[in-house]
Amino acid sequence: MNQTTDTPAADGSTSRFSFLDGLRGLAALGIAVYHIWRYEPSPYPTIQFVPAFVDWLLLRTWIGVQVLLVISGFVIAYSMRNLWVTPREVVVFVGRRLVRLIPPYWATLLIVIVLHWACSAWWNLPLPFDESLPVKRVLAHLAFLQDVLEQPALSAGIWTICIEVQFYVVAVLGWGLIQRLLPRPDKSLPRPAAWGLLLLFAPLAFVSLVHWSRLDHTEPWLTHFFGLFFLGMLTWWTLDRVIPTAVYIVILVAVTAQLVWSWKFEQSIALTATLAIFVAGRSGHLHDWLNWRWLQYLAKISYSLYLIHYPVSHVLTSFGWRCCGNSPTPLQATLILTGCLVASIGAGHFLYLAVERPSIQLAERLKRR
Secondary structure: OOOOOEEEOOOOOEEEOHHHHHHHHHHHHHHHHHHHHHOOOOOOHHHHOOOHHHHHHHOOHHHHHHHHHHHHHHHHHHHOOOOOOOHHHHHHHHHHHHHHHHHHHHHHHHHHHHHHHHHHHHHOOOOOOOOOOOHHHHHHHHOOOOOOOOOOOOOOOOHHHHHHHHHHHHHHHHHHHHHHHOOOOOOOOOOOOHHHHHHHHHHHHHHHHHOHHHOHHHOOOHHHOHHHHHHHHHHHHHHOOOOOHHHHHHHHHHHHHHHHHOOOHHHHHHHHHHHHHHHHHHOOOOOOOOOOHHHHHHHHOHHHHHHHHHHHHHHHHHHHHHHOOOOOOHHHHHHHHHHHHHHHHHHHHHHHHHHHHHHHHHHHHHHHO
16 A cells, blocks of 8 residues: 555656556545544534535545555556566565555554553543454454454554555465466566466456455455456556557456446446556656645655544544534534644654654665665
8 A cells, every 4th residue: 555666767767656646645635534524423513514515525535445456456566567476575575565564554553552541541532442452353453364353443444454465465476376377478577478467367356346346244355355456457567568458448348337237436436546547657647647746745654644544533533522512613623623634644744754664664675685
C-alpha cells in the first residue's frame, strides 16, 4: 500500500509515477474522511449542517480502498519486471516490503492500545474498541492474521494490510512459477510470456471478480480481492508491452460486461481507476498528471495517514463531544470532525517522519545490498 515507484528518466535520473502517487493520496484522504464521517456519534448532528448530497458522497469515499488495490497490483507488477525469482529473492522481495509495512503498523497498534487504556483509566471516554484484549488477539494483529483467526480488529481499515501481504507472496511466487516452468520469449530476460501470465493469473482474477468477491467468508483472504490487484498488474504488463493491447481491451470489455450483468459498485471504481492509469500511461503522463505539491505530500504520508487516522479521530471526537455536553450543535459537530481530519493528517505526518521514513530508508539499504 505504501509502495512507490522510481523510473529512469531521459537524463539518467529518476522520476516518480506522480499520477499513481496522486491517486494514492486521494484514496487515503477519502478513506480517512469516510471513517471520520461514518463513525460520528449518533444522532449524527452534522447531517443537519451539510447538504444531503455531501453526506451521500462522504459515505462513499471508502472506495479509495479499491483504488489502492489497483495501484498496488500495478506497482508490484512493475517491481517484478526484471526480477529473477529464486528462494532467496522471494525472501528478499517480501522481506523488503515487510520492513516498510511493519514498523508503522506495529507503532499504530501500540498507539491504539495505549489510547484504549487511557480512555478507560484516565479520560473516561468511549473506547476505540469494545472487546477485551487477550494475548491471542494482539499476536494475531502483529502477524497480519487477525481476520484469518477471526479476531476483532483493533482499528478501522487495517484489514487491507493483511490482504496486501498475501498478495506480495502470491504475486512473486506466481511470477517465479511461470518464469521457471514455461518458455520465455527471450531466455536472457526474466519476463515470462504473455500467455503464461494470463494462464496463471487471469482465471484466478475471473473467479475472484464473479464469485469470491461476492462471498462474505472469503473477505479475510486474497481470493476475495485478487481481481482488483490483477487489473493493476494487467495494466502495467500492457504498458510494458508484455500483454498485447488488444488482449487488454478484450479483458476490460469482459469485466465491463460482467459488471453490467451483475453490478458491484466497488468493481466499477476499480475499473475506472484501471482505465485512468492506462490512459495516463499510454499518453505519457504517468509522471506529470496530479503532480501537485499538496497532493504529492498526501501521497508521501498516505500509509501513515491510513493507519493513524482512526484512533486520532476517535479520541478527538470523543473529547469534542464532551466539551459540548455530548450534544454539539450541527455547526460545532462539523467543526469537530473537520478538526479531526486536520489532526489526522498531522499525526500521519509525524508517524511518517518518526517511523515510516526510517523504515523506507532501511528497505532501500537492503535493496542496494
